[in-house]
Amino acid sequence: MPTRSLNSSPESVPADVFAPSREASKEITVRFSNAGGEEKAPEKVNIREVARQAGVSVATVSMVLNASPRISRSTHIKVQRMIDKMGYRPNRLAQSLSGRYTQVVAVMLPPLRHAFADAYFGEILSGIADRAGKLGHKLLIEQAKPQFVKEGKHLELYERRFVDGVLCLGFNEKHSFLSDFAARRYPMILVDNRFGDNLLDYVHCDYRLGAQQAMNCLLQLGHRNIGMVYAAPESPTARDVVETYTARLVEAGISPSEKWLVDGCFTDEGGAEAARVLLTRDPEISALLCGNDKMALGAIRYLTTHGHRVPDDVSVVGFDDIQHLAYANPSLTTVHLPLYELGVLACEKLVERIRGKVEHVAEVLPTHLVLRESTGMMRTLRS
Amino acid sequence: MPTRSLNSSPESVPADVFAPSREASKEITVRFSNAGGEEKAPEKVNIREVARQAGVSVATVSMVLNASPRISRSTHIKVQRMIDKMGYRPNRLAQSLSGRYTQVVAVMLPPLRHAFADAYFGEILSGIADRAGKLGHKLLIEQAKPQFVKEGKHLELYERRFVDGVLCLGFNEKHSFLSDFAARRYPMILVDNRFGDNLLDYVHCDYRLGAQQAMNCLLQLGHRNIGMVYAAPESPTARDVVETYTARLVEAGISPSEKWLVDGCFTDEGGAEAARVLLTRDPEISALLCGNDKMALGAIRYLTTHGHRVPDDVSVVGFDDIQHLAYANPSLTTVHLPLYELGVLACEKLVERIRGKVEHVAEVLPTHLVLRESTGMMRTLRS
DNA sequence: CGACATTGGTAAACTGTTTTAACAACGGCT
DNA sequence: AGCCGTTGTTAAAACAGTTTACCAATGTCG
CATH class of the missing domain: 3.40.50.2300 (Response regulator)
Known part of the structure; x- marks a missing residue:
């Protein structure tokens, strides 16, 4: 239940009360890095200030920061020392505004x-x-x-x-x-x-390679009636899997059937439902290739709770190899993607x-x- | 207007023909938003350009952008139209540099x-x-x-x-x-x-509340020998859980034992190992409270693969209620955190x-x- | 010894915005 | 007519860096 104050003041929060003038402290000459006992927010120091204290120009400080070869060793050291002493950190908004990249x-x-x-x-x-x-x-x-x-x-x-x-x-x-x-x-x-x-x-x-590896495994284990829980047919890589699945079946002398293909929407619920549909359409199915681990998990969940043992009755292969699913029960055979x-x-x-x-x-x-x-x-x- | 010609110093005339100077295209008056067939990257347009084209000052454009009440309706419309026409988007580096926030x-x-x-x-x-x-x-x-x-x-x-x-x-x-x-x-x-x-x-x-809810559940189910798989004792919220666990035991007339507490490191492996240690130390343990879902999963994994049925022999409660573990087998009873x-x-x-x-x-x-x-x-x- | 490079450094222009102080134009009031 | 108060707009000064064109002081060579 969404608790208190969660959805209060949707878009706007009161603007700040004290408007700190931009004038601030132009005249300060001596900086306190961490003189006082407790640490304090360093007063904002800019490149001009550093240049003044170091007795060089702003351009020189900039060049020191960017390690320009046009700066002599001695100047570099002198300026760098002042930078450290004052705790100066270049403002990256200004850097990016002036330069080409935001990083x-x-x-x-x-x-x-x-x-x-x-x-x-x-x-x-x-x-x-x-x-x-x-x-x-x-x-x-x-x-x-x-x-x-x-x-x-x-x-x-x-x-x-x-x-x-x-x-x-x-x-x-x-x-x-x-x-x-x-x-x-x-x-x-x-x-x-x-x-x-x-x-x-x-x-x-390489989803083609992955599908190949998965199919090789299932075929070698003797499975011939292999269902596929795919998803996102608008995704080329997802299509790679389906196409490879079909091609491998054909190569193995098995004629692929439309009824072996169900969309599982990449979700665990979808995987469970897909498993149900597949096993209903063709009870002879002994293996499922799933487009991702989530669907595989859903499928296993459906199977084990509906009288099919995994892997004894039905084998399941997933895709992704997401973490800590090695600890699912039974743990999942899957195509590892180098994500x-x-x-x-x-x-x-x-x-x-x-x-x-x-x-x-x-x-x-x-x-x-x-x-x-x-x-x-x-x-x-x-x- | 002190625009160009500023740096066309006395003698230099053709010098910067090839140099892609920052001057770029100061003179361009007509902008091509998306006139040509295919979309092109809009030439970089800044607030000055917009101001010129709209026949107002830079300040005015800025105020239009920020919906200042000091701008008249007619000016606002005129400027806004030009902004749209030129496809102008304020540079947020400049905005943030000038303003107080980076957003x-x-x-x-x-x-x-x-x-x-x-x-x-x-x-x-x-x-x-x-x-x-x-x-x-x-x-x-x-x-x-x-x-x-x-x-x-x-x-x-x-x-x-x-x-x-x-x-x-x-x-x-x-x-x-x-x-x-x-x-x-x-x-x-x-x-x-x-x-x-x-x-x-x-x-x-509220980890105290959560622990309370979990313990109430286990105690009501009749469990008295309850082990705890905790983690991160340096974390105050994690300590909340352990303390509440102990307190609830005491309240229920059960004297908590050191041997019921094991660190599971927040990982599934840790959870599995912790379950092993706990059940070895005290085979009478009939329930486990785990500091997070991952450890709970690891514990279940260990239990089911070592002759303990879940929940028939040992009950397990987790913490977090992370997604798609509802699909674990058995699915996990857990404290839902409103993350x-x-x-x-x-x-x-x-x-x-x-x-x-x-x-x-x-x-x-x-x-x-x-x-x-x-x-x-x-x-x-x-x- | 003067012409010419090289080296090390600087002033000033530039990036693109916001904000402030000043100001022009206008209306209402005495 | 002179004064004051609004309203709407603007020039210029921030914000904080990088880059470029130029310059002074050396060093090298003929």
Whole structure:
């Protein structure tokens, strides 16, 4: 139950009472770094002040900050010492305003209610954050709510100089607004998907390879009636999985059937429902390939609570390898997607783009299968 | 107008033909918004340009942007029309540099490898993001790696004007650097914890209430030998749980025992190990209270794979109510923490703080128990 | 010894906004 | 007619950096 004061004062909070004049302390000559006993907020010191105290020009201080080779060793030391003494930190708003870069990149997430609570996104984000930090970039996160896009806020991100570039997670071809970035030459990289037209830069996991690995596993275990719980047919990478699934069946001499395919909407409820539908349509099904771990979990949940043992009666394979599901019961055999590494790569490529590299980005990272308990040999084949 | 020609000093004439000087296109009078067929990046237009085209001063345009009442209706319309026509978007670096606020808040996460992939943080983040969006603030995320803190980067966040304030998730009293913020009067709010000295602003869930609810449940089901898998004893809220657990036992006439307490480190492995230790120390234990869902899951995992049925032999209660664990098997009875709402509240309070409100922030949100399958009546009491 | 480079540093222009003090034009009042 | 008070607008001064064109003092060479 939403408690007190939560939804009070929606949009506006009272403006501040005391308006601190900009005049402030222009005349102060001696600075107190941490003279007094307890730490205090350092009085705001700017580059001009540092220059004055060090007896050099503003330009010189700037050049020291940026390690320009035009500054002599002695001057550098003198100025640096003053910088440290005064506890001076350059204002990055001024730096970015004057310079070319903001040193910030945005991460756009889809408008799902629990986008941040999602292990899939989290893993990618983790990689992005680590890389961004190493490259000296900050991270801005944004959810692409319909309203947000309608008002063109996604472009404002760049045009108003919030960020230098954008990483987009969890989108697909239906989200046509993403083309806006490319149309305007704003650096943007699609993460773990691609657009059919291939005009947008992207990095994604090798879903074909992953599907292949999963199908090989199931086929080798003797399964022939294999159902598939897919999702998001508007997503090229999701289609990769379905196509590979079908192709592998054909290669194995099995004729794929429409009735083996059900959409599970990427949710656990969807996975459960899909399992129900599949097993009802064809009770002979002995294995399920699921488009992500959540659906796989839902499917297992349905199966075990409706008289089908996993893996004894039905084997289940997922996709993602999200954390702490190794601890599900039974633990899940799944295709491991290198999501962390994908995040690292995406960030890396984006920064290259920002710095002026022009090549089209189109990278694909390999997957591998993690064998756990939810898969087993086809019943009839066991001795 | 002292525009160009300022720096066309006496002699230099053709010098800057090839140099892409900052002068750029001062003379362009007609703007192409989206005349041509395909969309193009709008040529960068600034407030001066708009003012010129609209035939007013820069100050007037600024006041139109900020809806100042001092601008007449007719002027407002005239200028607004030009703004739209030229596709002008104010540069927020300049705005923030000039003004008092950056309109950005930071979210600091602990340096865990998978901090972003964590459902607990994700849920809070979700609330923060929604609220921040509505309040017109952007979100910067940062991981407080040891290196980061050692270099004082957490203070730079504020001092270099990256953000107006900071929200800290997942920290405890051991993280003393958080006091730096308060010492310097930088707006900061501790989320879902508090410091013992109560000097720092905080919002957190009512862990005492939660523990009470969980214990009531277990006691009512007839359990008397109740083990506890705790974690992070340096965290006041985590201590709340242990203390309440102990107090409730005493109230129920049961003398708490040291051997019923094991640290599970907030991880699933830790939970599994803790369950093993507890059941070994005292096989009579018929219920486990776990400090979070992850540990509860680990415990269940251990129990079910070692001959203990859940809930038939041992009941398990968790803390958090993280998503899609309703689909664990058996599904988990747990204390629901209003994490989303907590995020909303934290963001709200932080922005109030930023805007000048000075009251100490200390809010506590109520929890409730979610009954699912992992708890059952004490064996010996069942008919 | 004078012409010419090189080195190290500086003044001033530039980034794009907000805000303040001043002011012109106008109406109402004595 | 002279004075005062609004109203609406503006010029200019902040905000805090980077960059560029230029300059003075050396060093090198013929």
